[in-house]
Amino acid sequence: MSEATPLTPTPRLRSGQALSPHRGERIQVVAVPVLEIFSTLQGEGLYAGERQIFLRFGGCNLHCDYCDTPESIPMGSGRPMRVEAILEAVDRLQAEQRHVSLSFTGGEPLLHADTLDLLISPIKARGLRIYLETNGTLPHALARIIARCDVVAMDMKLPSACGPAFWKLHEAFLRVGLGKTFVKVVVTDRTQLWEIERVVTLIAQSDPTVPLVIQPATPFNGIAPAPWESIMTWEQLARCQLRDVRIIPQLHRLWGLP
Numbered sequence: 001m002s003e004a005t006p007l008t009p010t011p012r013l014r015s016g017q018a019l020s021p022h023r024g025e026r027i028q029v030v031a032v033p034v035l036e037i038f039s040t041l042q043g044e045g046l047y048a049g050e051r052q053i054f055l056r057f058g059g060c061n062l063h064c065d066y067c068d069t070p071e072s073i074p075m076g077s078g079r080p081m082r083v084e085a086i087l088e089a090v091d092r093l094q095a096e097q098r099h100v101s102l103s104f105t106g107g108e109p110l111l112h113a114d115t116l117d118l119l120i121s122p123i124k125a126r127g128l129r130i131y132l133e134t135n136g137t138l139p140h141a142l143a144r145i146i147a148r149c150d151v152v153a154m155d156m157k158l159p160s161a162c163g164p165a166f167w168k169l170h171e172a173f174l175r176v177g178l179g180k181t182f183v184k185v186v187v188t189d190r191t192q193l194w195e196i197e198r199v200v201t202l203i204a205q206s207d208p209t210v211p212l213v214i215q216p217a218t219p220f221n222g223i224a225p226a227p228w229e230s231i232m233t234w235e236q237l238a239r240c241q242l243r244d245v246r247i248i249p250q251l252h253r254l255w256g257l258p
């Protein structure tokens, strides 16, 4: 893959900054732990290259070996930010340049489904599509907001990287998200063939038209991507049952973006 010219990320707006309320908007007093709000290009999955506002929440219910935002894992991470302050930050970023969508990311954003519920309508009213990045383990929380989401980027977490198996939860989650969801699976040198078979079967039994993105892990901190021969084998295996299978690495790392 050829080297891309590094892009300069838009300065991040850290939580806790003083922000004035958006004119005419009803003030919400709900506060939620936020690590950062910033403008960037989506670097993963089917929408790679799309200009997005990232809203990164603190707290995650999992602990994956390859996590590239470990600071977002502790439940107390981030600083409390109120809904109106978040919307004000969104307005500032939108005033600088036009974004296609806003990505709820983390951490695990569905841990904050109450706040997502409050945020979605005003964000959509600003002309932004709703893009949800999630570990795919909280189907009940997804059910509360799925009708107003535009895209769900669902990770399927493998026991070799994340400890316990989440197959039942993933199955229930995918059922709720059908029609708006693509699945991403991060593969490392520890990934087993049976895990990929399980992912493929689970998707095929739900809906074989759901896209699957195989994402080789970015090497760091002792994490190594799966051998290329294995990735090609898994891709061919997946193609036997699924209509849309792609291999896409983390492109934002290549671009020098956060």
Ligand code: SF4
Pocket (backbone or CB within 6 Å): 060, 061, 062, 063, 064, 066, 067, 068, 069, 070, 072, 073, 106, 107, 108, 135
């Ligand atoms: S689910 Fe995502 S944020 Fe949570 S530990 Fe895994 S990679 Fe990190």
